[in-house]
Amino acid sequence: MEIFAPYELTHAKKLDATDTLPAQRANFHVPQHAGEDVVYFSGNSLGLQPKSAENALQSELKDWAKHGVDGHLKARNPWVSYHERFTNGLACIVGAAPNEVVAMNALTVNLHLLLVSFYRPAGKRTKILCEAKAFPSDQYALASQVRFHGGNPAVDIIEVAPRKGTHVIEETDVETILHERGDEIALVMMGGVQYFTGQWLDMNRITAAAHEAGAVCGFDLAHAVGNVPLALHTWNVDFACWCSYKYLNSGPGAVAGAYVHHRHVREDVLPRFEGWWGHNAKRRFLMEPNFESMGTAEAWQMSNAPVFNMAIHAAALDQFTAIGMDALREKSLRLTAYLEQGVAAVAKHNNARLEIITPSDPARRGCQLSLVAHEFGRELFEALTDAGVVLDWREPNVIRMAPVPMYNTFADIARFVQILKSATLPH
Ligand SMILES: *Cc1c(COP(=O)(O)O)cnc(C)c1O
Numbered sequence: 001m002e003i004f005a006p007y008e009l010t011h012a013k014k015l016d017a018t019d020t021l022p023a024q025r026a027n028f029h030v031p032q033h034a035g036e037d038v039v040y041f042s043g044n045s046l047g048l049q050p051k052s053a054e055n056a057l058q059s060e061l062k063d064w065a066k067h068g069v070d071g072h073l074k075a076r077n078p079w080v081s082y083h084e085r086f087t088n089g090l091a092c093i094v095g096a097a098p099n100e101v102v103a104m105n106a107l108t109v110n111l112h113l114l115l116v117s118f119y120r121p122a123g124k125r126t127k128i129l130c131e132a133k134a135f136p137s138d139q140y141a142l143a144s145q146v147r148f149h150g151g152n153p154a155v156d157i158i159e160v161a162p163r164k165g166t167h168v169i170e171e172t173d174v175e176t177i178l179h180e181r182g183d184e185i186a187l188v189m190m191g192g193v194q195y196f197t198g199q200w201l202d203m204n205r206i207t208a209a210a211h212e213a214g215a216v217c218g219f220d221l222a223h224a225v226g227n228v229p230l231a232l233h234t235w236n237v238d239f240a241c242w243c244s245y246k247y248l249n250s251g252p253g254a255v256a257g258a259y260v261h262h263r264h265v266r267e268d269v270l271p272r273f274e275g276w277w278g279h280n281a282k283r284r285f286l287m288e289p290n291f292e293s294m295g296t297a298e299a300w301q302m303s304n305a306p307v308f309n310m311a312i313h314a315a316a317l318d319q320f321t322a323i324g325m326d327a328l329r330e331k332s333l334r335l336t337a338y339l340e341q342g343v344a345a346v347a348k349h350n351n352a353r354l355e356i357i358t359p360s361d362p363a364r365r366g367c368q369l370s371l372v373a374h375e376f377g378r379e380l381f382e383a384l385t386d387a388g389v390v391l392d393w394r395e396p397n398v399i400r401m402a403p404v405p406m407y408n409t410f411a412d413i414a415r416f417v418q419i420l421k422s423a424t425l426p427h
Contacts, residue, residue, distance in 0.1 A: 003414075003417070003418050003421065004342075004345050004349070004417070006338075006341070006342075007342050007345070007413075007414045007417040007418065008414065009411060009414050009415065009418075011414070012409070012410040012411040012413065012414035012415075013410070013411050015338075015410035016409045016410045016411055019331065019334070019410070020327075020330070020331075021323065021327050021328070021330065021331040021405070023405075023406070023407055023408065023409045024319060024323075024406050024407055025407045025408075025409060027050055027051050027052070027319065027407075028048040028049060028050055028051060028249075028406075028407045029048060029049045029051060030048060030407070031390065033388035034388060036388065038388045038389065038390050039388060039389040039390065039412045039415050039416045039419070040390045040404075040407075040408065040412070041389060041390060041391040041400075041401040041402050041403060041408070041412075041416070042390045042391055042392055042400075042402065043246070043247060043249075043402050043404035043406075043407070043408070044195075044223060044227070044246055044247065044367075044368050044400060044402035044404075045246060045392055045400075045402075046245055046246065046252060047226075047245065047246060047247060047248060047249030047250070047316070047404070047406075048249060048407055049249070049251065050249055050312075050315055050316050050319060052315040052316075052318070052319075053251065053311075053312045053315050053316065055315075056311040056312055056314060056315035057308055057311050057312055059076065059311070060075070060077075060307050060308055060311045061308070063075035063076060077311075077314075079304070079305060079307050080304075081281070082305035082307050082310055083102065083103050083104065083277075083298070083301065083305045083310070085310070085314050086101070086102075086103040086257070086310070086313065086314065086317065087099075087101060087102075088321075089317040089318075089320065089321050090102075090103060090257055090317070092320075092321065092324075092325070093225060093226060093230070093248075093317075093320055093325060094221065094225060094230045094232050094240065094242075094257075094259055095229070095230045095231035095232050095233060095234060095235075096232045096233045096259050097233055097262055098296075099262065099265060099295075099296035099297060100232070100233060100259050100260055100261060100262055100265060100296070100297050101257060101258070101259050101297050102257065102258050102296075102297040102298045102300060102301050103244075103255050103256070103257050103310065103313065104255065104256065104257070104258060104300070104301045104302070104303075105255070105256055105258075105302075106243065106253065106255075106256045107137075107220070107222060107241055107242060107243035107256040108137045108138075108140075108141055109256070110241035110256050110257070110258045110300075111137075111138065111141045111220060111241050112141055112145070113258070113272075113273055113300055113302075114218060114239045114241055114258060114260070114300070115141065115142075115145045115187075115189075116271065116272065116273050117239070117260075117264075117270040117271060117272050117300075118187060118216050118218055118238060118239050118270070119145055119149075119186060119187045119189075119216075120186065120271070121146075121149050121151060121156070121186050122186070124183060124184055125183065125184060125185065125186045125214070125215075126149075126151055126156050126184065126186060127155075127156045127157065127158055127181070127184045127185045127186060127187075128142055128145075128146065128156060128157050128158070128185070128186065128187045128188075128189055129158045129159075129160065129174070129177060129178070129185050129187070129188045129189070129210075129215070130142060130157060130158075130159060130160075130188075130189050130190055131159065131160060131161075131169055131190045131191060131194060131201075132159040132160060132161035132162075132169075133159075133161075133196060134190070134191060134220075135191065135195045135220070135222065138189075138191070138220055142157060142189065143157065158177065158181070158185070160173055160174050160177060162197075167197050167199075167357040167358075168197065168199055168359050168364070169194070169199060169201065171201065171202045171205050171206060171209075174188075174206055174209060175205075175209045178209045178210060178212070178213040178215070179213070182212075182213025182214060182215065183213070183214070185210075185213060185215045186215060186216065187215055187216050187217070187218065188206060188207075188209075188210035188215050188216070188217045188218070189217075189218050189219070189220070190206065190219055190220070191219065191220045191221075191222070191223060191224075192219040192220065192221045192223070192224035192225075192228075192230070192240070193221075193222075193223035193224040193227060193228060193365075193366050193368070194223070195222065195223050196370065196394055196398060196400075197357050197358055197359075197370050197398075198223070198358040198359075198365050198366060198368035198369060198370050198400070199358065199359050199364055199365060200224065200228050200359075200363075200364055200365050200366055202364075203219055203230075203235055203237065204231075204234075204235040204236075207235050207236050207237050207238075208236070211236065216238045216239075217236075217237060217238050218237065218238055218239040218240055218241075219232075219237060219240045220240070220241060220242070221240050221241065221242035222242055222243050222246060223246065223247075223366065223368070224242070224366065225242040225243075225244070225246075225247060225248060225257070226246070226247030226248045226249075226320060226325075226328075226406075227246075227247045227332070227366035227367055227368075228329065228366040229325045229326060229329050230325075232259050232261070233261065233262065236261065237259070237261060238260075238261050238264065239258070239259060239260050239261065239264070240258070240259040241256060241257065241258045241259070242256060242257050242258075243256045243257075244256060244257060244313055244316070247404065247406075248313070248316055248317065248320070249316040249319070249406065250309075250312050250313040250316040250317075251309070251312045251313075251316075253309070254309055254312065254313050254316075255305075255306055255309050255310050255313050258297060258300060259297065260297045260300065265295065265296055265297060265299070266295075268293050268295060268299065272299065272300060273302070274291050274299070274302065275301070275302025275303055276302075276303075276304075277298070277301040277302055277303055277304055277305075278291070278293065278294055278298060278299040278300060278301045278302060279291055279292055279293070279294065280292040280293065280294055280295070281294060281298075319406065320406075323406075328405045328406065329405070331405035332366065332367045332403075332404075332405040333362050335367065335403040335405055335408060335410065335413065336362070336365070336366075336367050336368075336369060336403060337362065338403075338410060338413050339369060339401065339403050339413045339416070339417075340356060340360070340369060342413060342414075342416070342417035342420070343356060343369070343371065343417070343420065344356075345417070346417060346420050346421045346424060347424075349421065350421065350424045350425055350426060351426060352373070352424040352426075353373065353374035353375060354371060354372075354373055354374075354424065355371070355372045355373075355374065356369050356370065356371055356372075357370050357371075357372055357398070358370050367402050367403055367404060367405060368400055368401065368402040369400075369401050369402075370394075370398045370399070370400050370401075371398065371399045371400075371401060372397050372398055372399075373397075373399065373424075376424075377393075377397045377398075377399065378393070380399065380423055380424065381393045381399050383423040384399070384416075384419060384420070384423060387419045387422075387423065388419075389416055389419060401416075
């Protein structure tokens with residue numbers, strides 16, 4: 001079958017060979033299909049395994065075998081302070097100061113712990129403003145927090161939805177709600193990058209509007225971290241949390257992260273659920289009865305570090321530190337545009353009703369494109385899967401595709417466009 005010139009494999013390979021940031025493909029394990037690498041577009045769901053993960057994990061297992069309990073101090077990366085390995089790397093990735101971030105727990109757990117501190121309904125100000133159709137776990141977390149405080153989610157959760165006939169949340173609409181009902185809103189809590197549509201919200205603007213209305217503002221960065229450049233501190237975001245198994249490639253169920261703005265860390269007056277790993281590290285083992293805060297985001301940390309899981313996280317983060325988010329973002333813009341144009345070319349050529357519901361403005365999205373194939377979505381998804389493309393289906397009708405700048409290539413996209421073209425041929 002003839003294929004559009006820009007999507008000839010030879011052309012795509014030339015793009016790969018001459019790109020200013022070569023794909024780190026060789027540093028990852030890529031699943032196989034029919035003797036070839038799959039086209040892996042699911043890095044927004046579970047990132048690929050860095051080849052360095054195995055040694056990183058082995059080395060902690062060996063230290064445990066060799067030292068037993070003494071590994072807390074004698075391991076090559078002493079376990080007692082293991083979480084400190086992440087401070088600088090995470091601070092760079094989310095745009096924060098080192099004392100504003102901590103790697104701990106899992107995402108939904110961190111969301112709850114931060115809501116304990118940051119959602120404090122009082123008087124008339126009881127409501128949470130969030131995006132409509134947020135990721136289910138976030139919806140459950142918000143609703144259960146509202147009920148925990150004696151509220152009613154049907155009343156106390158206000159959702160901002162895309163305008164009729166569109167898929168994109170307008171920041172203006174968030175501002176309007178905050179203008180009109182700001183005195184009822186205690187908290188604005190949204191996904192930085194929306195998991196379903198791939199829309200990247202203007203987090204700076206939303207934070208400013210929330211603060212102007214007297215509300216607190218936090219973000220779930222599950223789909224933003226490692227995908228788009230972030231400046232949480234500069235944007236004045238109050239708190240945020242994320243997982244590290246999506247774009248951060250740290251493995252299934254890997255340790256998550258949390259950010260708390262310096263002003264809250266410094267003042268240290270917020271209510272908080274506390275544990276011994278949030279206690280002043282210098283006095284932690286004096287086993288004193290009263291909690292003395294670390295005075296950093298680590299004050300929210302409760303338990304000692306899950307070292308095996310963190311060993312992989314550290315290996316995965318090293319790759320981000322080595323390249324930097326700016327270079328990754330530049331590459332990401334090139335890859336996603338290439339994919340977007342390929343889908344458009346196929347739609348036109350095959351007269352197929354393929355609609356990308358992700359904003360077309362690159363400034364309003366990360367790498368993910370969400371595709372709706374009208375009338376034949378499920379069949380198309382299955383045909384793509386059978387041909388060796390890994391992507392995911394999100395009810396009711398979306399195929400999510402994420403060309404990840406760390407390891408995806410122009411050749412991946414060219415192969416995909418070829419597969420999409422045959423899968424959408426008019427019957
Ligand atoms: C992936 C994702 C989660 C998953 O939560 P876990 O606690 O890691 O299981 C939650 N919220 C959002 C927005 C997500 O994208």
